[in-house]
Amino acid sequence: MAARTEKQKEMEALSKATHFSEEEVQRLINFFETVASNGKLDRNAFRDVLHEHFNLTEASMMDRLFRAFTNSAESTINKHDWVMGMSLLLRxxxxxxxxxxxxxxxxxxxxxxxxxxxxxxxxxxxxxxxxKIQNEEERDEGIKELVDLVLKKMDVDHDGKLSLQDYRESVMKDPLLLEALGDCLPNEGSVRTFMQVVMNTEPPL
Structure with missing residues (x-):
């Protein structure tokens, strides 16, 4: 009975810290346990989840997402990191x-x-x-032009780089700039499917 009580407390704490109900937290943890090994989700397994369920495929971006989920230099994601990260990703x-x-x-x-x-x-x-395009030099020139455009649009203090404040001010004015430097969030369709299939619920409109 004590173990059950501790589990309930854990579900309640995670629910309060995220955008999920206690039932949804439990379903997320159930899913986590199917893809994790010994309570830990390694980089490759995490990549598989992102690819299969959220159509994210760019390797370096998935690695950056992995690091953002762990919030540290840890080499695996635990269930607490998982629930907290999924709250940001999905809701x-x-x-x-x-x-x-x-x-x-x-x-x-x-x-x-x-x-x-x-x-x-x-x-x-x-x-x-x-x-990728055949002419690497042309590609690099095109990317440099994109960088110039991003800075022109988002470098609020005109210091040649993007601070968190620059980024925040720009995105609050135009939310379409949220992923201006590359896709790292799942699209609405994959979120809806995941919520329906794994969470057995509808995402908020």
């Missing part, structure tokens, strides 16, 4: 997703808020998300 508010996506882009676990995104990082992110 995060715009403000929460701004922080989350910025953390993904900076590839930083704890110091992302003070770590600006440099021109070189923008180039790297956009290069990895763009379709």
């Amino acid at each position: 995060g508010t715009l403000d929460e997703q701004i922080d989350f996506v910025y953390r993904v882009y900076t590839n930083s676990a704890e110091d992302y808020a003070t770590k600006p995104i440099s021109r070189d990082t923008m180039f790297f992110l956009l290069k990895n998300t763009m379709v």
Whole structure:
């Protein structure tokens, strides 16, 4: 009975810390236990989940998502990290997703808020998300132009890089800029399917 009580307390705590009901938390953990090994989700298994359920395929972006889920240098995701991360991924508010996506882009676990995104990082992110073309030089020139456009649109303080404040102000004005440096959130269709199949519920409209 004591173990059951502790489990209920855990479900309640996770529910209060996320956008999920206690029942939804339990379903998320049940799913986690089917894809994890010994209570831990490694990088490859996490990639498989992102690919199969959310149509995310870009390798370096999935690695950045993995790091954002762990919030540390850990090499695996535990069930607490899993539920917290899925709350942001599936039901995060715009403000929460701004922080989350910025953390993904900076590839930083704890110091992302003070770590600006440099021109070189923008180039790297956009290069990895763009379709490869035969002429590498033309491709690189095109990416440099995209970086210039992003900076023109989002570099509020005009210092040649994107701070969290720059990014937040820009996205709050135009939410379409949330994933300006590459897709790292699932589209509405895959979220709806996951919520229906795994969570047995409808996502909020």
